[in-house]
Amino acid sequence: MALVDVLAAVPSGSPEAAIAQGLDFGRLPRHVAVIMDGNGRWAAERHLPRVEGHRAGIESVRETVETSARLGLCVLTLYAFSVENWKRPVTEVSALMGLLRHYLRAELKTLLRNNIQFKVIGQMDRLGREVREELDAAMARTAANTGMVFNIALSYGGRAEIVDAARQAIARGLTPDQLDEETFASFLYTAGQPDPDLLIRTSGEMRVSNFLLWQIAYAEIWVTDTFWPDFRARHLLEAVADYQKRDRRYGAVSSDTVEALK
Numbered sequence: 001m002a003l004v005d006v007l008a009a010v011p012s013g014s015p016e017a018a019i020a021q022g023l024d025f026g027r028l029p030r031h032v033a034v035i036m037d038g039n040g041r042w043a044a045e046r047h048l049p050r051v052e053g054h055r056a057g058i059e060s061v062r063e064t065v066e067t068s069a070r071l072g073l074c075v076l077t078l079y080a081f082s083v084e085n086w087k088r089p090v091t092e093v094s095a096l097m098g099l100l101r102h103y104l105r106a107e108l109k110t111l112l113r114n115n116i117q118f119k120v121i122g123q124m125d126r127l128g129r130e131v132r133e134e135l136d137a138a139m140a141r142t143a144a145n146t147g148m149v150f151n152i153a154l155s156y157g158g159r160a161e162i163v164d165a166a167r168q169a170i171a172r173g174l175t176p177d178q179l180d181e182e183t184f185a186s187f188l189y190t191a192g193q194p195d196p197d198l199l200i201r202t203s204g205e206m207r208v209s210n211f212l213l214w215q216i217a218y219a220e221i222w223v224t225d226t227f228w229p230d231f232r233a234r235h236l237l238e239a240v241a242d243y244q245k246r247d248r249r250y251g252a253v254s255s256d257t258v259e260a261l262k
């Protein structure tokens with residue numbers, strides 16, 4: 001997947017085509033994680049019930065998954081439902097679960113066609129049986145795919161994930177000296193995956209809301225005021241273009257400083 005694949009999916013001469021043409025495909029983020037926020041506010045602006053915002057957000061999910069696969073990302077993680085979101089009214093939670101099932105049924109073929117491996121990260125045992133069965137089926141059907149990994153974070157909490165990992169390490173009988181950062185990360189839901197290089201949040205909120213707390217240690221953060229249902233390929237490409245202008249220092253000095261000192 002590369003520039004030609006992105007250009008095939010966007011109108012020629014469009015702003016998104018121009019952004020794609022300016023990208024350095026040798027320096028793409030390997031993993032992009034997205035906090036999909038603002039569905040409720042999108043609906044409120046239109047005097048619609050909140051669920052209509054969630055429904056409209058499905059098209060943004062579809063476009064983001066497709067564009068990410070066409071770009072050639074290794075991993076895309078979408079935050080769809082947090083452990084804290086269980087506090088929402090039952091009607092909203094069940095509407096969200098219904099939309100999830102609808103999405104899976106409609107998009108499984110596209111995931112298969114695009115060689116995408118679908119994964120759920122989060123406390124799956126808290127989800128209803130029907131949703132779980134559908135998620136399990138989608139994971140099984142796409143397990144042998146070798147293209148992009150698409151993680152959907154459902155009933156997900158970063159702190160819960162870290163506690164789960166610690167519990168597993170203890171259950172496996174690891175001694176304190178056997179536990180280092182790499183070993184610990186192998187007990188997380190994202191074991192074997194690169195950490196997110198780029199974290200996107202929509203709707204302008206400047207917080208991480210318990211998302212991938214361990215994995216985002218050095219992620220570059222990109223926040224847009226756009227509400228999730230309005231998020232399109234153009235926004236994703238803008239975020240990647242902006243990411244490519246960043247100087248990732250990991251606590252060391254900038255590459256310019258290193259050059260100047262030579």
Ligand code: IPE
Nearest residue numbers: 036037038039040041080081
């Ligand atoms: C994001 O939109 C979707 C979920 C968290 C499930 P919200 O529902 O949080 O929308 P706002 O933030 O209230 O606008």
Ligand code: IPE
Nearest residue numbers: 035036037079080081082209
């Ligand atoms: C974060 O959005 C969770 C998801 C996008 C699934 P929230 O709307 O739940 O986060 P807060 O409450 O604004 O922090």
Ligand code: MG
Nearest residue numbers: 037038039040
């Ligand atoms: Mg929100």
